[in-house]
Amino acid sequence: MKISAGNIQLNIEDHGSGQTILLIHGFPLNIEMWRPQIGYLSALYRVIAIDLRGHGLTPPTPGPYSMELLADDCAAALAVLGVHEPAVICGLSMGGYISFALYRRHPQLFSGLILAATRAGTDTNQARANRDQAIAVAKKQGSQPLFENMLKVLLAPDTYQDKPELVDNVAEILSQTSEDGVVAALEGMRDRADSTDLLEQIDVPTLILHGEADQIIPLSESELMHNKIPNSILEIIPNAGHLPNMEQPEVFNQLTANFLASL
Ligand code: MLT
Numbered sequence: 001m002k003i004s005a006g007n008i009q010l011n012i013e014d015h016g017s018g019q020t021i022l023l024i025h026g027f028p029l030n031i032e033m034w035r036p037q038i039g040y041l042s043a044l045y046r047v048i049a050i051d052l053r054g055h056g057l058t059p060p061t062p063g064p065y066s067m068e069l070l071a072d073d074c075a076a077a078l079a080v081l082g083v084h085e086p087a088v089i090c091g092l093s094m095g096g097y098i099s100f101a102l103y104r105r106h107p108q109l110f111s112g113l114i115l116a117a118t119r120a121g122t123d124t125n126q127a128r129a130n131r132d133q134a135i136a137v138a139k140k141q142g143s144q145p146l147f148e149n150m151l152k153v154l155l156a157p158d159t160y161q162d163k164p165e166l167v168d169n170v171a172e173i174l175s176q177t178s179e180d181g182v183v184a185a186l187e188g189m190r191d192r193a194d195s196t197d198l199l200e201q202i203d204v205p206t207l208i209l210h211g212e213a214d215q216i217i218p219l220s221e222s223e224l225m226h227n228k229i230p231n232s233i234l235e236i237i238p239n240a241g242h243l244p245n246m247e248q249p250e251v252f253n254q255l256t257a258n259f260l261a262s263l
Contacts, residue, residue, distance in 0.1 A: 002057075005076035011057035012077055013049045016042030019111070019260065020087035023049040024074060024095030026117070026243075027185050028147070028177035030056025033092070033170075036249035037256070045260060048087075050077050052098075054181020063184025067094075067192045071101035075109060086111035086204075088260060092245065093117045093217065094185065100195035103202060112263050113202065114256065116209040117242050119221035120228075122194040131190035135183050143182045147174040156213035156241035166246060199228035206232040207259040209252065211240030233259070 002009045013031055015038055023034045031038075031049045041047045052070050054060035078087060089110055091099035096118025103110060123131065134146050151171055160167055206229045210222040219236065226234035235255050240247040 003080045005073055005080055008061060010073060010077055011051040014081055016046045018045045020046045020048060020083050022087050022089050024091040024098050026093035026095050028182050029173050030176055032173045033246060037245055037253060040253045050074060054178050054184055056176055060178045060180035064187030065184040066188045067097045067101040070098045071105055074102055075106050088112040090114035094189060097192050100198055104198060110204045112204050113206040115225060117211060117214055117217055117244060119217050120195040120199055120225055122192055123190055128190050131186045135186050138179060138182050143179045153215040154242050155247060156211060156239060158239055159241060159247050199225055202229045205263060208232055208234045209244060210236055211242060211244035212236050212238050214242045216242045
């Protein structure tokens with residue numbers, strides 16, 4: 001359904017009841033990446049998932065999309081949906097970057113945090129240059145070349161062999177991201193703040209999930225977050241790459257459910 005939040009109509013899904021868990025997708029994905037979690041978790045909890053600006057069914061607005069802007073959209077969605085109790089915020093990759101911005105701006109919204117396949121640090125100079133190159137290509141040739149390059153590394157090597165239908169599903173989800181959304185999100189990620197200093201201040205229980213074969217973000221990033229966030233657990237998911245919630249949904253769901261039950 002569409003909700004009005006400030007100057008934008010956000011597409012969101014809202015299922016189940018009880019403790020709220022907000023799912024924030026990665027780049028350049030959308031709500032559909034959370035399909036295995038929405039069904040499973042909404043039997044016990046209220047699960048809200050959001051299509052960020054320019055992704056899925058939420059239309060683009062002029063960029064860049066700073067992580068703070070996207071975090072404020074998430075906060076606005078919770079307010080519009082009448083979520084007054086603190087929620088568990090779950091962000092994957094770019095969704096993790098947004099979760100850090102949300103924590104900096106609205107820590108009172110959090111009862112727990114799930115950080116999946118993400119990192120606290122900012123882009124290196126090389127990563128920034130790569131973003132600039134991807135932006136230039138997307139503006140000139142459209143987003144398809146970027147989607148094709150990303151699709152080669154989003155999943156674990158074994159996933160490409162074992163789950164071809166999942167590869168097709170991910171390709172379909174990528175293709176739903178608008179070109180303006182791609183450029184604006186790349187600009188926002190390129191310029192994002194370093195959240196490393198925030199880690200020691202996070203005072204809610206935190207679950208850190210990382211696919212053992214993630215080809216985009218190394219496991220050392222999750223180990224660093226685990227070392228610095230006081231009340232955190234790190235779980236490594238075998239046979240999964242950068243999208244462990246889609247590649248190993250049963251394991252991801254079970255670890256998430258255990259964490260939610262422990263709060
Ligand atoms: C994501 O999955 O959200 C992106 O790979 C994150 C990034 O490009 O830094």
